[in-house]
Amino acid sequence: MAISYTAEAAQVRRSNVRWSILVMLFVVTTVNFADRATISIAGPDIRKALDLSAVQMGYIFSAFAWSYVLAQLPGGWLLDRFGSKTTYCAALTLWSLFTMFQGAVGFLTGGAAVALLFVLRFAVGAAEAPSFPGNGRITSAWFPANERGLASAIFNSAQYFATAFFAPIMGWIVHTFGWQFVFYFMGGLGLLLALTWSKVIYGPKAHPRVNQAEIDYIQAGGALVDLDAKTKVDPATQVDTIACLKELLSTRMLVGVYVFQFCINVMTYFFLTWFPVYLVTERHMTILKAGFVASLPAICGFVGGVLGGWISDRLLKAGWSLSAARKTPIVAGMLMAMSMIACNYVESDMLVVVFMSLAFFGKGVGALGWAVVSDTSPKEAGGLSGALFNTFGNLAGIITPIVIGYILQATGTFAGALVFVGASAAVALLSMLFVVGSIERVKLTRSLPRTPA
Numbered sequence: 001m002a003i004s005y006t007a008e009a010a011q012v013r014r015s016n017v018r019w020s021i022l023v024m025l026f027v028v029t030t031v032n033f034a035d036r037a038t039i040s041i042a043g044p045d046i047r048k049a050l051d052l053s054a055v056q057m058g059y060i061f062s063a064f065a066w067s068y069v070l071a072q073l074p075g076g077w078l079l080d081r082f083g084s085k086t087t088y089c090a091a092l093t094l095w096s097l098f099t100m101f102q103g104a105v106g107f108l109t110g111g112a113a114v115a116l117l118f119v120l121r122f123a124v125g126a127a128e129a130p131s132f133p134g135n136g137r138i139t140s141a142w143f144p145a146n147e148r149g150l151a152s153a154i155f156n157s158a159q160y161f162a163t164a165f166f167a168p169i170m171g172w173i174v175h176t177f178g179w180q181f182v183f184y185f186m187g188g189l190g191l192l193l194a195l196t197w198s199k200v201i202y203g204p205k206a207h208p209r210v211n212q213a214e215i216d217y218i219q220a221g222g223a224l225v226d227l228d229a230k231t232k233v234d235p236a237t238q239v240d241t242i243a244c245l246k247e248l249l250s251t252r253m254l255v256g257v258y259v260f261q262f263c264i265n266v267m268t269y270f271f272l273t274w275f276p277v278y279l280v281t282e283r284h285m286t287i288l289k290a291g292f293v294a295s296l297p298a299i300c301g302f303v304g305g306v307l308g309g310w311i312s313d314r315l316l317k318a319g320w321s322l323s324a325a326r327k328t329p330i331v332a333g334m335l336m337a338m339s340m341i342a343c344n345y346v347e348s349d350m351l352v353v354v355f356m357s358l359a360f361f362g363k364g365v366g367a368l369g370w371a372v373v374s375d376t377s378p379k380e381a382g383g384l385s386g387a388l389f390n391t392f393g394n395l396a397g398i399i400t401p402i403v404i405g406y407i408l409q410a411t412g413t414f415a416g417a418l419v420f421v422g423a424s425a426a427v428a429l430l431s432m433l434f435v436v437g438s439i440e441r442v443k444l445t446r447s448l449p450r451t452p453a
Contacts, residue, residue: 144221153309
């Protein structure tokens with residue numbers, strides 16, 4: 001009886017610092033995605049001001065993803081080498097500066113303006129590369145497995161909250177002050193946030209407000225509490241990067257997860273790039289109205305994202321296997337996401353909003369890829385594993401805007417584009433069901449550091 005009481009008392013005294021860490025991840029990720037969405041909100045006015053074709057806009061929209069993908073593996077290496085706190089703070093500072101500089105494009109004309117806009121979007125992508133692997137890495141360090149689904153869903157749902165909260169604000173800024181001021185506003189906000197980061201984020205064992213009871217609790221649940229401590233180890237003891245990549249890419253489970261993330265990000269990048277243009281050009285809304293309308297599916301995506309993570313963790317606590325607890329919300333979500341195609345068959349703007357909202361609610365429910373990465377990444381290479389996952393996922397950011405641009409140029413409508421996006425949700429579902437198999441943590445065998453003689 002005394003032992004039971006002591007354990008219960010320890011539970012009561014346990015700190016809950018991990019949730020404040022998650023709040024910071026949510027806020028930073030919200031600003032991260034709002035920065036990505038600036039170009040889509042400003043897109044109609046930029047296209048008009050610079051006299052750009054649909055294909056040219058497609059390439060500008062994709063500029064972010066080119067560098068974001070190319071910088072993923074270096075970003076993951078930096079996270080593993082220098083730690084989440086330092087690497088992430090530097091990334092946040094840089095991407096905010098590059099976002100602010102995009103407003104200066106308004107002072108140029110012609111090819112020079114187009115080239116500078118492309119270069120700055122490229123720079124933003126490179127700077128943001130460590131962000132989501134960093135989120136996954138911090139979540140792996142701070143959260144036990146039975147809370148990780150909700151934690152990952154919350155920071156991932158920030159992409160929807162970003163649009164729900166900032167799209168009306170950015171639409172109003174464009175309408176009132178001009179498109180350039182969207183970039184000044186978001187860049188300045190990011191710089192202020194960077195000042196806060198170093199005061200809030202620490203590893204579990206280094207945080208000044210955490211107590212031992214919380215460390216014991218999360219460590220017992222599978223949290224990698226020493227993850228950032230490993231960044232201080234001699235580089236000679238780190239995993240072999242090339243061998244590790246080969247080993248990860250030879251794992252069928254992970255390849256299935258990569259395909260899933262690519263397909264689900266097709267919808268993400270449609271929403272971040274062409275969706276406001278769709279509302280303005282195909283549905284004939286003003287940019288101010290489009291900003292508010294775009295926020296409605298985003299709100300549904302946010303609610304779906306939090307709900308999907310909560311359901312997954314509840315199923316896990318109820319005794320379901322990790323695979324079943326993660327896959328059930330994913331399958332249900334992807335089935336709902338395919339409803340986007342129905343927008344091609346309705347005339348009412350209200351029904352368009354309904355179907356888009358259902359699709360993004362489903363996408364949110366099923367967006368558990370980062371939870372799966374936290375569940376499966378080898379403890380020796382969490383940053384590298386997350387970066388590889390994000391590399392595949394964000395290839396969609398290169399392909400989606402360009403493919404939709406060519407579809408628009410060839411057909412003159414968004415009908416084919418919506419089919420392309422909806423079909424991607426179907427492929428995501430099939431990959432998760434028939435390729436991934438059992439979800440479990442990968443144990444490296446061929447790329448571990450050699451033990452000194």
